Amino acid sequence: MSSINIEVPNLGESIQEAVVSKWLANDGALVQKGDVILELESDKANVEIHAPGTGMLHIKAQVGGTVKIGNQVGEISDAQEAPKAPPEKPQEKPVEISSTATPAPPDKEAKVALDQSERTEEMSPFMKAMAKTLLKGQQESVATTTYTDVDLSKVISIREKRQSEFTQKFGVKLGLMSFFGIAVISALNEFPLLNARLKESKIIFNKKIHLGIAVSREQGLIVPVIKNCNEMSYAELEKAISEKVEKVSKRSLDLSEVKGGTFTITNGGMFGSLFSTPLLNPPQVGILGMHRIDHRPVAIKSDKNEFKLEIRPMMYLALTYDHRLVEGKIAVQFLARIKEVLENVDENRILPATVQ
Numbered sequence: 564m565s566s567i568n569i570e571v572p573n574l575g576e577s578i579q580e581a582v583v584s585k586w587l588a589n590d591g592a593l594v595q596k597g598d599v600i601l602e603l604e605s606d607k608a609n610v611e612i613h614a615p616g617t618g619m620l621h622i623k624a625q626v627g628g629t630v631k632i633g634n635q636v637g638e639i640s641d642a643q644e645a646p647k648a649p650p651e652k653p654q655e656k657p658v659e660i661s662s663t664a665t666p667a668p669p670d671k672e673a674k675v676a677l678d679q680s681e682r683t684e685e686m687s688p689f690m691k692a693m694a695k696t697l698l699k700g701q702q703e704s705v706a707t708t709t710y711t712d713v714d715l716s717k718v719i720s721i722r723e724k725r726q727s728e729f730t731q732k733f734g735v736k737l738g739l740m741s742f743f744g745i746a747v748i749s750a751l752n753e754f755p756l757l758n759a760r761l762k763e764s765k766i767i768f769n770k771k772i773h774l775g776i777a778v779s780r781e782q783g784l785i786v787p788v789i790k791n792c793n794e795m796s797y798a799e800l801e802k803a804i805s806e807k808v809e810k811v812s813k814r815s816l817d818l819s820e821v822k823g824g825t826f827t828i829t830n831g832g833m834f835g836s837l838f839s840t841p842l843l844n845p846p847q848v849g850i851l852g853m854h855r856i857d858h859r860p861v862a863i864k865s866d867k868n869e870f871k872l873e874i875r876p877m878m879y880l881a882l883t884y885d886h887r888l889v890e891g892k893i894a895v896q897f898l899a900r901i902k903e904v905l906e907n908v909d910e911n912r913i914l915p916a917t918v919q
Contacts, residue, residue, distance in 0.1 A: 567616040569637040571630050574605055574818065580631045581605040582692055583624050588614075590622040594639065601636065605692050609782075610818050614639060629691075693783060700845040705886040708840045709894050713902045715856060715876045718742050721910055729914060733798040737913070740776065741800045743828055745912075746904035747851055748772055748792050751826060754897045757849040758825045761888055775824035775844060776804055778811045779833075786844060787816055788824040797913045832856065832878065841883045848888050851901070852881035 574581060581603040588600045594614045601612035614620070616639050624636035686694070700706075722737050729737040751758045751772050759768045772793050775786040787807035792800065810816045827844045832855035841852035861875045882898045 566621075566638045566640040567618070568635050569601070569612065569615060569639065571603065571632050571634045571636060572610075572612070573632055574603075574610060578605045578632075580629055580692075581610065583626050583628045583630060583636065584609065585626060586622055588620050590620060592620050594618070594620050603630070604687075609814070612636075627685075687782070690783060696845070697842055700843050704843055704845065704848075706843050706883055707886050707891075708881050708883045709891065709898055710838075710879060710881050711898050711902055712877050712879050713905050714861065715878055715905065717908050718905060719856075719876055721908055721913060725910070725914055729798070732914070733801070735798065735801045735805050737797065738801055738804065740804055740828070740830070741797045742905060742908065743851070743853060743901075744774060744776075744789075744792070744800045744804070745795070745797060746901045747774065747826065747828060748795065749904050750897050750900040752793065753900055754893055756889055756893055757884065757897050759888065760825070760846040760848060761885070762846075766888065769825045771825070773823050773825045775827035775847070776807060777827060777829035778808055780811055784829075785811055785816070785821065786824060786827055787811060787820050788822065790823065826850070828853065830854075838879050839881060841881055843883055843885060848885040849894075849897075850883050852883070854879045854881075 571581060584602040584604040586601055588594050588598065594600055594617065596614055596617045598614045599611045600614050600620060603610045603612060618639040618641050620637060620639055622637045624630055624634070630636055718739070722739070726737050755768055758772055759766050761767075771791050774789045774792045776789065777784055777786050787810070789800070789803045789807065795803070807816070807820065810820070824844065824847060826847055827850040829841050829850060830853040831839050832853050836854050837857065838854060839852055841850045843850055856876045856878050858874050859877045860872045861877065862870045863873050864870055880898060880901065882894055884894045
């Protein structure tokens, strides 16, 4: 009887394994070539596996199991030669009950009450994969973080003043993330080491900037990648971000859209975080953490070297970087460049003046 193996495909850089999340066809079912039959979860994305041929499906990897790239997870046999018996429904994992368990006697009521105050739940496949990748990243890099704060007065003023015009012209809102994206792109162009990666003893410089934007979802954080950002305008970046966020909400991201990032931005401020240390997204060597905007008193220096206190919208920024490749001096200068761009936004670049 002829058969076709179903194997775990190459899932992209730094992904060595995945978790079997869900079989979409029963063992023994007739499937057609191209049907989506399996979902795999890695720390970066969900991946749909399509039937490589038409025939009877034979499952060889159970839900919740970890599989490596190239592993066989099933096979498809010739439909004419396969058993004609109706497929059985997938069995739910039985609840394990100890054969020695006995009802608790009355004098153990306190212990029973203590047990009932706790609840045990399995980590999801995505959580397991993410935990493993984060641990590996911590073990294989020398991550450290530098911090600064930034005055967003000008950014907020421009958004309020030009929002309507920008939306009307480009069909998308002028969000906060495009300002930070443009600032990061400017800093990466000036300090290309933060856009590089290490491979054994070699430094690989990326000529293109592929910006990862962390997006929250119910299943966990995912980082879609916006490719070729080197010379993007605010409108182009806003449209790209909006498209990725919509795809995340619809669970329609393709695997290629979470691969190849060279630097990541994450925004804990949308959840109220004042100050945090972002974790590296290997093999990248840098990640920028944004936080919430707080109005705080700031000492403002005048041209006459006099100071006065003003209430300004301030945000703490955190840059985590791999110290094996990036020196502290470079990291501080990189973060200072981001701060400079944000505090001195070129309004004409956001909405170029119309030539009469």
